[in-house]
Amino acid sequence: MNIQYEYNQKLDVILVICEGMFRGSRENSLFLKGNMALSERFNCFRFLIDARNLKLDQTLVDAPYLANNFYELGFDIMYRTAFLYAHDENLYKFLELILEDRGYQARFFDNESDARTWL
Secondary structure (H helix, E strand, O other), rough: OOOEEEEEOOOOOOEEEEEEEEEOOOHHHHHHHHHHHHHHHHHOOOEEEEEEEEEEEHHHHHHHHHHHHHHHOOOOOOOEEEOOOOOOHHHHHHHHHHHHHOOOEEEEEEEHHHHHEEE
């Protein structure tokens, strides 16, 4: 999985672009640690994660395990995160429900305009 990070000072948002194949918890750990490092560096707690070109090797059964990584790595509920997706809607919406149930401010969108508005 390739990850590019960019801080947009004008919008006070960290843009994260993910491409390639996402294979599980190890990559999720690296992804979350990178986000938290940038958050600390720029004192920014809002993320727009563009996963439209990311292919998942996960199913609905894996969603709770992915959500557990947020907690285990210290990805706190203070972060507000909008995810953009182009496919795997059922997985993303299920993950959204799990994260919301655990108190996270995370939403999944198929429209960038809606995601930016929510942030």
